[in-house]
Amino acid sequence: MTKSERFSQSLREWMDVFMHRSMRGLSRFAKSTGLSMPQFSILMQLHHKGACGMSAISERFDVSAAAASQLVDKLVHAGYIERTEDPNDRRAKLLDLSPKGRELIERGASERYRWMKELTSQLSTQEQEQVAEALSVLTNAAQKLDQKHVNKSADILHN
Amino acid sequence: MTKSERFSQSLREWMDVFMHRSMRGLSRFAKSTGLSMPQFSILMQLHHKGACGMSAISERFDVSAAAASQLVDKLVHAGYIERTEDPNDRRAKLLDLSPKGRELIERGASERYRWMKELTSQLSTQEQEQVAEALSVLTNAAQKLDQKHVNKSADILHN
C-alpha cells in the first residue's frame, strides 16, 4: 500500500466514523430542543456564517423564499432569531441569532465536543499534541478552500 | 495558553468546520437522490452497522415501531433495502442494503470524500502523513469507545 493510499484510507475511515457519530448527536440534540432539523440548521448556519438576509437563507438551503420566510418566522417567534430591517435597503431583513439562539447552539456544540473529549482522553499527551496539530492544519486548509470558492463566485459575478 | 487548551480549541474548531461542511454535503446529496433525510439516514445506518431487525431501527432513530416499518417499507419498494424473514424467529425481519442501496451510499461517500481530497491536495506530503496518522489514532479511539459503550449496555441487560 502506497503512502497516498494509506492517506486516502485514513481520510475515508475517519469521515465515516465521525460523520455517523456527529449526525446522531446532532439530530438527538435538535430533537431534545423541540426544533426540527431544518430549523436547527438555520441556527447553525447563522452561527457559522453570521448575520444575513432572508434570500441568503433561501439560497443556502436551496428552498423557495416562501419556505425560508416561514421557517425563520417560527424561529423568531420562538425567540432564537432577531429579525430587523436592513437600514441600507428597507425591503431586506437582517437575520441574526438572539442571545437565546446563541446559547442553544453553543450548548449543542459542547455536547458534541464532550464526545471528542472522551474520545481523546485516553490518548497519550504526545498523541493529543499530534492530533491537535493535524486538526489545525486541516481547519486552516478548509478555511482557505472556502475562501477560494467565495472568490471564484465573486469572479463569476464580475464577468 | 496551555497545551490542553490548545488541544481543546483545535478540536472545537475542526468539529465546527467539518460538521457544517458535512451536513451541507449530506443533505444536498440526499436531496439529489430524491430520498428524504430520514430515509437516507436509515441506509447510512445499515451501511455503518450492518443488517438488523425492524426494532433496531426503531430504537436507534428513537421513533415508534410503526414509523420504522413505514419508512423501511418505502425503501424496500424503492429497491434500496432487502427485507427477509429471520429464519431463527419468524416474527422478526432481517433488513439489509440491496446492491442498489449499497451503490448509493458508496457514491455519497465518494462525493464527501472528494472534498477532503481537495482539502488535502495542497498539503505537503509530510503534512499529509501527519494528518493520516492523527486521523487513524482518532478512528481507533472512536471504535474502542463505541465498543466500550456496547459492553456497558450489555452489562446492564445482564443485571
Place this chain on the structure above:
DNA sequence: GTATAAAGTTAAGCGCTCTTAACTAAAAAG
C-alpha cells in the same frame, strides 16, 4: 416619473413523517 425588478410575506394545498390504536402471527412463560 413611470416601468421593472427585487426582497419578503401570506395563503392554499400536497406529501412526508410521526403518533396512537387496533390487529396478526409467532415465541416464551406459566
Place this chain on the structure above:
DNA sequence: CTTTTTAGTTAAGAGCGCTTAACTTTATAC
C-alpha cells in the same frame, strides 16, 4: 395448552416543510 409477550404491520389523523401563486413595499432602470 393456555396466557402473555414480542415483532411487525396497517390505518387514521396531526404537524411540518415545501411549493406555487398572488400580493406589498422598496429599490433600480430608462
